[in-house]
Amino acid sequence: MTFEINGQEHTLDIPADITALEVIRSLLGLTGTKEGCGIGECGACTIVVDGKSVNSCLMLGAQLDGTKVLTVEGLATEASLAPLQEQFMKNHGVQCGFCTPGILMSTHALLEENPDPDTEEISKALAGNLCRCTGYQQIFASVKAAATASRDDRITGGKNG
Numbered sequence: 001m002t003f004e005i006n007g008q009e010h011t012l013d014i015p016a017d018i019t020a021l022e023v024i025r026s027l028l029g030l031t032g033t034k035e036g037c038g039i040g041e042c043g044a045c046t047i048v049v050d051g052k053s054v055n056s057c058l059m060l061g062a063q064l065d066g067t068k069v070l071t072v073e074g075l076a077t078e079a080s081l082a083p084l085q086e087q088f089m090k091n092h093g094v095q096c097g098f099c100t101p102g103i104l105m106s107t108h109a110l111l112e113e114n115p116d117p118d119t120e121e122i123s124k125a126l127a128g129n130l131c132r133c134t135g136y137q138q139i140f141a142s143v144k145a146a147a148t149a150s151r152d153d154r155i156t157g158g159k160n161g
């Protein structure tokens with residue numbers, strides 16, 4: 001199968017029964033995507049496939065064929081964190097960090113579709129992502145701050161840094 005991940009094309013010959021999560025972590029070595037429950041309950045394995053957030057533990061690897069995938073490694077550059085990651089850092093949306101890659105990917109998909117979500121929309125978008133540390137208040141604050149920062153950036157054309 002051939003697919004694109006974080007802007008890089010890969011052609012792989014894979015067993016029919018492995019998951020997308022195994023392709024990403026074990027075959028491609030992209031270990032930012034986490035395995036929590038392995039059964040679609042925790043969201044730690046969330047990736048973005050063709051713009052939609054997906055639990056990669058529930059997706060067969062073969063289903064990645066022909067898709068464009070974004071994982072947490074695709075958000076930052078060598079030089080800097082992505083604005084979304086900056087806001088999670090500033091607003092204390094991260095504690096142990098295990099849930100964070102999945103939450104970032106769900107948030108990325110949400111903000112691409114809805115740049116100004118209200119609390120209910122954030123809650124719905126993150127309903128499949130469990131966090132055992134933060135109590136969610138700081139995560140929601142981080143998402144709102146990221147939406148505000150990106151709106152301000154659009155208004156000023158990025159001139160506010």
Ligand code: FES
Pocket residue numbers: 034035036037038039040041042043044045046055056057058
């Ligand atoms: S590891 Fe996929 S939902 Fe928990």
Ligand code: FES
Pocket residue numbers: 093094095096097098099100130131132133134
């Ligand atoms: S920050 Fe620890 S599980 Fe969310």
